Amino acid sequence: MTINQEKAISRREFLIVGAATISAAGLAACAPKATEAPAEPDEPTEAPAEPTEAAEEPTEAPEEPTEAPAPVEPVTVLMWKGPHKPAGDETELCARPTLDEFEADNPDIKVEFEETPWGEYNEKYTAAFASQTGADIYYMAAFIGRFAPNLLPLDELIESSPIEHGDFFEGAWKDATVNQVTYGIPWITSCWFLMWNKKMFEEHDLDPDNPPDTAADFLEACQTLTHDDQWGYSVQTNNIHETKRWPVRWGGKWFNEDYTKCTIDSPEAMEGWQFLWDCFNKHQVFMPGDMAAQEPGPYGFFRDEIAGMFVAAPPHMKRLREEVDWEIGVGPMSKGAAPEPQGRYVYGGTGSLSIAGHTENPSACWEVIQYLETEEAVTSWIGCLGHHSSSTKILLYPDDPQMVAAREAMEFMHTEPIKPWLEQYRDIWTANTEAFLLDLVPLEEGVQDMVAQIDELLASQ
Amino acid sequence: MEIPLSAKTADGRPDAQASGKPTSSIWAAIRNNLICYGCLAPVLTLFFIYRVLPFFWAIGLSVMEGDVVSQNKLYVGLKNYGTLATDRVTLKVFSNSVKYVLTSVPLGVIVALLIAFLIGNSLVRRPGLYRGVVYFPILASGAAVAQIWSYILAPRYGVLSYLLSAFGLSRLALLSNPRTALYTLVMINLWRGIGFNVVLFMASMLGIPDEIKEAAVIDGANGRQVAMRIIIPLMRPVILFAVVMGTIGAFQMFDLVYVMTSGGPAYSTATMVWYIYNYAFRYGNIGMAAAMGVVLLLVIAPISFIQMRVLGRTFEY
Numbered sequence: 001m002t003i004n005q006e007k008a009i010s011r012r013e014f015l016i017v018g019a020a021t022i023s024a025a026g027l028a029a030c031a032p033k034a035t036e037a038p039a040e041p042d043e044p045t046e047a048p049a050e051p052t053e054a055a056e057e058p059t060e061a062p063e064e065p066t067e068a069p070a071p072v073e074p075v076t077v078l079m080w081k082g083p084h085k086p087a088g089d090e091t092e093l094c095a096r097p098t099l100d101e102f103e104a105d106n107p108d109i110k111v112e113f114e115e116t117p118w119g120e121y122n123e124k125y126t127a128a129f130a131s132q133t134g135a136d137i138y139y140m141a142a143f144i145g146r147f148a149p150n151l152l153p154l155d156e157l158i159e160s161s162p163i164e165h166g167d168f169f170e171g172a173w174k175d176a177t178v179n180q181v182t183y184g185i186p187w188i189t190s191c192w193f194l195m196w197n198k199k200m201f202e203e204h205d206l207d208p209d210n211p212p213d214t215a216a217d218f219l220e221a222c223q224t225l226t227h228d229d230q231w232g233y234s235v236q237t238n239n240i241h242e243t244k245r246w247p248v249r250w251g252g253k254w255f256n257e258d259y260t261k262c263t264i265d266s267p268e269a270m271e272g273w274q275f276l277w278d279c280f281n282k283h284q285v286f287m288p289g290d291m292a293a294q295e296p297g298p299y300g301f302f303r304d305e306i307a308g309m310f311v312a313a314p315p316h317m318k319r320l321r322e323e324v325d326w327e328i329g330v331g332p333m334s335k336g337a338a339p340e341p342q343g344r345y346v347y348g349g350t351g352s353l354s355i356a357g358h359t360e361n362p363s364a365c366w367e368v369i370q371y372l373e374t375e376e377a378v379t380s381w382i383g384c385l386g387h388h389s390s391s392t393k394i395l396l397y398p399d400d401p402q403m404v405a406a407r408e409a410m411e412f413m414h415t416e417p418i419k420p421w422l423e424q425y426r427d428i429w430t431a432n433t434e435a436f437l438l439d440l441v442p443l444e445e446g447v448q449d450m451v452a453q454i455d456e457l458l459a460s461q
Numbered sequence: 462m463e464i465p466l467s468a469k470t471a472d473g474r475p476d477a478q479a480s481g482k483p484t485s486s487i488w489a490a491i492r493n494n495l496i497c498y499g500c501l502a503p504v505l506t507l508f509f510i511y512r513v514l515p516f517f518w519a520i521g522l523s524v525m526e527g528d529v530v531s532q533n534k535l536y537v538g539l540k541n542y543g544t545l546a547t548d549r550v551t552l553k554v555f556s557n558s559v560k561y562v563l564t565s566v567p568l569g570v571i572v573a574l575l576i577a578f579l580i581g582n583s584l585v586r587r588p589g590l591y592r593g594v595v596y597f598p599i600l601a602s603g604a605a606v607a608q609i610w611s612y613i614l615a616p617r618y619g620v621l622s623y624l625l626s627a628f629g630l631s632r633l634a635l636l637s638n639p640r641t642a643l644y645t646l647v648m649i650n651l652w653r654g655i656g657f658n659v660v661l662f663m664a665s666m667l668g669i670p671d672e673i674k675e676a677a678v679i680d681g682a683n684g685r686q687v688a689m690r691i692i693i694p695l696m697r698p699v700i701l702f703a704v705v706m707g708t709i710g711a712f713q714m715f716d717l718v719y720v721m722t723s724g725g726p727a728y729s730t731a732t733m734v735w736y737i738y739n740y741a742f743r744y745g746n747i748g749m750a751a752a753m754g755v756v757l758l759l760v761i762a763p764i765s766f767i768q769m770r771v772l773g774r775t776f777e778y
Contacts, residue, residue, distance in 0.1 A: 431727050
């Protein structure tokens with residue numbers, strides 16, 4: 001038998017060898033880095049027979065002064081935060097000036113800051129935590145419930161620091177705590193409130209200085225404001241912050257105590273849902289859902305005097321004041337059937353500062369966080385954003401009556417459940433709420449469907 | 462052990478392959494073609510790492526439960542597949558994806574063929590300009606296209622609303638109406654991607670020898686008959702390519718949904734890949750995402766196979 005020395009390798013053979021080589025390379029790459037073996041001494045070091053005697057005379061000082069040790073390279077930590085866009089360029093206007101102050105006082109720590117857009121944080125944070133890379137310091141909002149296992153527990157650090165629990169709103173700690181472990185230091189606490197166009201109110205003989213007090217007053221104001229191409233109120237049917245609060249204002253609760261069942265189909269909750277549905281579909285005093293959902297959104301429609309009222313956060317008001325020439329009314333949301341504070345519940349939440357579990361510089365991160373909690377840093381950064389601090393001791397805008405009113409509305413703050421399933425729960429309720437508010441399914445059926453889906457989600461946890 | 466004579470090479474060296482030791486032959490072949498394999502190695506390595514490994518990895522993940530950021534994932538067998546079969550949102554997104562494919566693929570091929578005929582046969586003035594205009598949207602990113610169309614379609618301030626109101630028509634909220642949102646996305650994606658098929662079809666059309674068309678004309682065929690019985694059948698391989706790629710692309714529709722509608726209103730534009738993304742990155746259940754990915758593969762693969770069997774018969778000019 002002759003053999004062809006030039007015979008080409010078969011595809012199968014090549015694949016086998018190729019796969020084996022790549023797998024070997026992959027395994028080699030995944031293997032932990034080998035630590036260098038210490039250089040072996042030529043001979044084993046002998047223990048000294050006797051303790052070394054102390055020098056009888058002090059050693060002479062060297063003739064020439066020794067060189068100063070080379071300056072230590074500053075530790076660099078990376079901070080990620082979702083931007084609060086209504087305030088403008090957060091990095092340039094708010095973050096960098098604050099962090100520059102910190103760096104001036106702490107030359108051994110350098111802080112790099114990156115904005116992580118809200119629309120992308122899920123994939124960015126997921127990829128970062130899955131690969132144990134990414135930032136050292138994170139600004140965490142309600143999604144802390146999902147990422148908590150990848151964060152550093154802070155309870156011990158808090159105990160040994162000047163940070164006092166009592167200096168913050170109690171609800172703020174709730175938003176930074178998962179399974180009784182604290183993973184964040186509350187920083188920004190903000191809640192929504194009602195805004196109204198005082199000029200439009202005056203033109204329609206409504207009281208421009210006070211918001212509609214009850215749901216009945218609210219409906220009446222909406223009816224008065226609605227005509228032609230103008231509506232009393234504007235909100236998206238799938239707004240993740242607002243529409244879910246209506247049944248709560250009537251006394252409903254989304255969950256039972258242990259989060260095993262969705263209870264937002266209770267009779268009182270159904271009354272709230274019915275009120276909301278009526279405003280959209282029966283009275284038609286809310287901007288149609290399909291229009292409010294599109295550009296420029298409720299903010300733009302309120303700004304352009306197409307809607308007389310809407311609810312939003314302080315940064316929206318801060319920006320609005322620069323864009324309109326009429327006066328904005330600020331106050332608590334009109335009260336539903338439930339007693340206060342529940343009757344006026346609006347969305348609110350706390351953003352806290354957390355440290356990544358994988359960071360190589362936890363103490364530097366802690367230094368940065370402690371600085372960011374000082375009044376100076378809070379004023380410089382959070383004050384620039386137009387938000388409120390989570391600290392009960394820091395009042396950022398004492399001379400601004402609208403911001404003071406917005407802060408007072410925090411009394412009616414209704415937070416999200418800090419659970420790993422928050423995003424899926426949000427999708428379920430927004431899609432279902434949208435379906436019945438757009439009148440695709442009857443209200444009762446839509447609510448029952450939603451409750452069934454949320455119950456399935458809870459059961460799967 | 463003595464090697465039999467028959468297992469020796471012409472110059473008397475043992476034939477390792479015949480003696481049941483294939484590796485030395487493999488190594489000999491690799492040695493002889495070292496440069497070729499060396500050139501191929503980087504690409505194959507990347508292909509293996511980024512295509513082959515994730516494929517098997519995804520199958521493995523599909524029988525697990527847990528967040529991708531979690532170190533501990535539970536083995537749950539086929540539970541994820543069972544959940545998919547009963548989850549009402551999954552059924553909805555699957556049905557949306559099928560609707561999307563059934564409308565976007567035929568439209569993408571038929572409209573592109575028509576445009577290619579018009580431009581390729583110089584039935585319009587300045588065909589070069591039209592070719593550029595039709596191809597231009599492909600150069601824009603999905604996010605940019607989404608943003609542009611969001612403004613065009615805005616019910617109150619959008620250009621379309623303005624034009625409609627000039628004709629006394631009422632405002633349309635195409636993207637926020639569950640009955641029209643999905644088909645609006647089909648039209649936007651058609652606008653964005655049609656140029657690719659047009660260029661493809663024109664290249665194929667220009668490659669058909671003139672003699673064939675002239676012979677048909679001499680035999681008495683009119684323009685329509687030449688198009689339907691000569692040109693289109695001869696373009697079949699390219700049309701097959703467009704159909705298969707269009708189908709795969711349509712099943713993988715994600716960017717416009719993500720940017721323009723987030724799957725809404727009321728899941729009316731939610732597609733399978735959008736749902737996979739949500740499970741992987743937002744809901745923290747990588748097992749469900751992987752199971753949906755496997756199901757998507759099981760849907761696309763046979764459809765592509767059937768399309769290739771039906772449209773892919775060999776032909777000669």
